[in-house]
Amino acid sequence: MSFSKCTLLIKFIFQIIFLLVFASFFSACAHQQDAEPSPSKDTDKENVPPAQPEDTWKLPIEIPEGEFYKVGGWYSDHQILYITNLEQSSSVYLYNLLTGSSELLYKSEVPIVTLQTSPSKKNILIQSSPSTYEGQVTILSLEGSEILKQAIPSYELAFEWNPFNESQILISSFNEDWTFQMLLLDIEQRETTELTLPQPFVKWLGNEEVAYLNWNDDGPSLFAPLMMKSLRAETGEEIFTDVLQFAAFNDILMTVTVKDDEQLQATYTFYDEDKRIVNSFSIPHLSMFSGWLVPYNDLNVSKGEFLTLKPVKSAEADAYREGFELVSYDINNGKRNVILNGLKNEPILLSPSGKFALYGNRFEKVIDLETKELRELIEK
Template sequence: MRVSNAKSVIKYIFQISFLLVFASFFSACTQQQEAKPSPSETIDKHNNPPSQPSEDWKLPIKIPEGEFYKIGGWFSDHQLLYITNLEQSSSIYLYDLLTGNSELLYKSEVPIVTLQISPTKKNILIQTSPSTYEGQVTILSPDGTELMKHSFPSYELAFEWNPFNESEILISSFNEDWTYTMLLLNIEQNQTSELSIPQPFIKWIGKEEIAFLNWDEVSPSLFAPLLLKKLGSDDEEVIITDVLQFSTFHNILMTVTVLDEEQLQATYTFYNKEKKQLSSFSIPHLTMFSGWLVPYFDFNEGKGTFITLKPLKSAEADSYTEGFELVSYDINSGKQNIILQGLKNEPILLSPSGEAALYGNRFEELINFNTKELTKIVEK
């Protein structure tokens, strides 16, 4: 799809804002190589983790080979995936916080730029970049076996795993001018199909339904209507008008809007799968050149706990220096708690149980919610 230069600039601005808000899509990490577990052993570890307190976690990780790149995410409450780089190759390791052991799961002869774990930890997606204008997507089983591999002509790729059907992944394939193609990857069928969707940044809201902000490219605004669309249908339904940002967490929809006339507060509202409002809370907001900065956040649906980094006051993002509080909000009771203070606005990712979180641009630190301690995951 081709657009005018003005539209390309607009899309570029929205793309940058999206990357700041939704906690980026590049991650990974490393350590001691042992014999690979079988798929059943790895899955059993995930489903039946030992009930050992997080105070006994063995950190920091000692990198077995190469240079630490990123933590890729939680594989269970006591297991992490991380990426290391050695010359032009990358390796994925599974690290056990209880034993302090690293197991080599997968090695790529080209650098890995993205690692995503499927919602139920059934599969692992990695993106490599053999060249500037090519993205290669590989799907791995829990033990590191290649299930499929696909190459896409692209400058950048963004992924949305379908939590209702993990054999499907929506892929936004961007050109250098930020024009894009939307693709649906089916893992079981090992094929992709092109979709017609008017915006590149979407979220699954049902097994065959997606939601997106329908930005006006002719008259840019800070807010846009949130639309619901069923794949394969031309029909679109406006769910909520005037939304700044949104996210979905399986059965929960979250929107960021403004309710006060002076626009001094950002309001986070939570809805169930019937789009019925459950609760809401407000925090100060920071302004940017393209609108508002929505700080990083995450949600644990089992506990109904939403966490976010909260600025102490409303101000311009460029001049704000007072740090952020990490706060939790119970969407059922409305109770709020301060977990830590004096943090930077950097990505955060909750563990499956919600008792801990990865934190930092490379998820290089770990926050223990029980002790309220911040620990380095990797030695320098």
């Protein structure tokens, strides 16, 4: 094979890895939730009892207008935010699972791409798409009024809300060729600052500290060192070597690694704010052409419960047909609880109390983790 063909092959492999990492970033970081429930809102939300068994929930949701697009996330344990589309416009509704009522919070004249609540549920971030090469970021209050709106030239955007200072949001702005800019949006100051960070997929570790996997730009790699960097510093500090994936849940840091003597197992390790090990466990994992598949997961920090989809055995991802178990792990004592079997590897998102989980590519299902029941939010 000629040198030029080898070079093209290496670039092609590297692009595949980048896109896989990019996809897993959105699945993991776009929906990270804080453990504290938010206050109730409005008359149909006031004096409502805390989360109830799902047999009291009013389902499926009756869509007031337009076509269901997706659920954006939890507002409280008995309220969710969902998006509908009508022609080129989008609307955001607040749905009360106990009363069965939908309240219109916000209407956009251009399509809404995604929605996130702040970690404490005090604000809502909406990303809309006026055109292919422009993203529009809107910050709403709980009542749906606009606090800030800003247009950002981009092909794709990713967000990381600072749980230690909710007035700050890190924005990764990608061009069509996947080159990127890192921006820091300060809601309180109403300003955006460009940052110098070597990687686009970052997590907050503190008020001004972030972490990222420092992938080698010269060629494809299955693992990378996990770095910590202050936004004020020029260089970062290596925390761990050979990490496959990581996540940060407030003061809890999680890494996914593969041990040399257990190549068929993925090891999940949890660290406290001082980088001391809290607990660790291993599960089977699925291999792909460019590495290993890390299933969707989430953590409820206050309860110390980690929820993940787990393959029943190690295998090649393309040939795997046995489905996934939904399993919770107590990261403090290691207790394991199988909730459901035979599921697909699709996004999951815990409610503020950790009693329920949204599930599905559009979060169109909800799971009661105590009764182990799964229900459809939208009538098929």
